[in-house]
Amino acid sequence: MTQFQTETVPVSNNTGEPVIVATDVEKWYDNGFHVLKGVSMTVYKGEVLVVMGPSGSGKSTFIRTFNALEPYQKGSIEVDGIELAHDLKNIEAIRREVGMVFQQFNLFPHLTVLQNVTLAPIWVRHWPKAKAQEVAMQLLERVGILEQAQKFPGQLSGGQQQRVAIARSLAMQPKVMLFDEPTSALDPEMVREVLDVMRTLATEGMTMVCVTHEVGFAREVAARVVLMDGGVLVEENTPEAFFNDPQEDRTKKFLSQIL
Amino acid sequence: MTTATPDTVSTAPEVKRLAIVPWLHKNLFSNWFNSLLTVVVTAILGYAAYGMVVWGFTVAQWVVIPNNMGLFMTGLYPSDQYWRIWLLLGIVSALAGLSWGMLARNLPTLFSRNVLIGFAVVCAGFVLFPPTRPSSPKLLLMVAIVAAMAWAGRFIGRSKPGLGKWITLLWFISYFIAIWLIGGGLGLAGVSTNDWGGLVLTLLMAVSGIALCFPIGVALALGRRSSLPVVKWLSVAYIELIRGVPLIAILFMGQVMIPLFLPEGMRPDRVLRAVIGLTFFSAAYLAENVRAGLQSVPRGQQEAAASLGLNTPLSLTLIVLPQALKTAIPAIVGQFISLFQDTTLLSIVGLAELLGISRSILANPSYLGRYAEVYLFIGVLYWFFCYAMSLGSRRIEELLNTDHR
């Protein structure tokens, strides 16, 4: 059995060291839209942080700043101790340590499942092909799609594709995993198989930031849940308190819509 | 692109093979208007075909073709050096067979029934068709080489699949061997480019143009999308400038004006000038085709590549370009076919390529007025190569189709 991470850190309540520190992040889109209005958030090692919020509140934009897919104009973001300056040269160095799983999977359709998973380790980490393939096969076994290794993404179901996407990110042995609504594009019967993989990942101590509206998942594995609305963080709480005893009106309103 | 739905490979509705009479009824005589249309069109087509056959067997004087076969194929190439062209043809046949065998190594049969029929027709043509009869043994040998090398290629491909990529290198080397064989030097008697001609020159220019315009076109397409303003605007300026000028003007500039500007010794050879003109012209159009392909690749692909730590060059070459070029294959091959046909314009600027040499044959008093025969013959030749390219492009598309298998 492969460990997703070499060292296992107990699910912490903010006692671990910080992996991502975002301070007063502000972002405007090119059309002048003020999407992030001073967001501060710290992600600690080994914890699962769930981000919720209404559509268009800036959740995706926010977590995409963590691996510099979106630039920001004010504030600072530190990932693994490295400041994400605006024209950072070692942008790729950060991206190697931060895995990301997209709503639309974004698998490479012209490559087989195995090639999807081995691509980055071979070309970015410069692993020998044999090693990359061995690790990839172990990961594919973990996410339960070993038999599909030689197929192309187009031949898999949505749930299978998303699990391949998770394996593809894990192959780079990232320190943090970002999930942007990983189950929203899936048919209901496939949501579980993806959440199961994420749950296992969480119990093994992976640091995760998940944008998701899966309440069950959040209750079970999240250390903290935050609510984002209109480009600001409205509430941050333990899942227990967040769902049972929300403090802010906006949280109450949001929960009444999704529960 | 990818969707959340499970395997949507729906089984195609079974194609019912209708018997002839119901088929005719359904497709040609479904109502009175269609019936009338069918009858009229069939009558016109039949009349035209009848006219063609009558002309072909009674009026046409085909002797112009076999008597000038050497000219059609190689122009004024010295006939005591023809063996070099044959050798070249042999090399190309061998490589073609080898590539075929390698590509088709996993197919159940090396040659499908249609291909075998094609082979048989070609062989029969070589034996029966008068113009080719003097060379029939050599031509049959070429077919045999293709078949034999295909078997060999399949054998090699199965035992050592990794060798496949060396085929590209072999083709690359064979191009320079071709130039050497045609032009001479290094121990072979030199043949001036003024004596290059016919189909050989047409193919040489087309292949050179295609091979050169492809990388330039891709570079221009990428340049047009570049975030560096200078690169971007230079690419746009080049593409728009070239697309605003007719090819014939570029070719005239190459043949007539460049010699005026450059001193005697520095003038590039006229065949080279022609290839440069064709290349630069086609590259601009190709760039637009490739750009359309690039735009068809979803943004998420680049984001996924970036999030894995791939830098821009890697993401372009491993993720974006393969997908973009795949979508653009039909358009790209269409551009290659145009380039091939555009070589005919070089006859206007005085090159003795297939059309040019045909015009000089027609100027020979002994073949006065044999226009129809000659143009029909070279028309069939052009069609053959263009159709082969378009067939090839469809095969490549099938091979690369990974969406639903």
Ligand SMILES: Nc1ncnc2c1ncn2[C@@H]1O[C@H](COP(=O)(O)OP(=O)(O)OP(=O)(O)O)[C@@H](O)[C@H]1O
């Ligand atoms: N490229 C862009 N240019 C301008 N505005 C944008 C751009 N991308 C997103 N926006 C706007 O920014 C806001 C936040 O978008 P974002 O995708 O981060 O929201 P979200 O919280 O992830 O929503 P959802 O739940 O629908 O995914 C939205 O109002 C959106 O319309």
Ligand SMILES: [Mg+2]
């Ligand atoms: Mg979103």
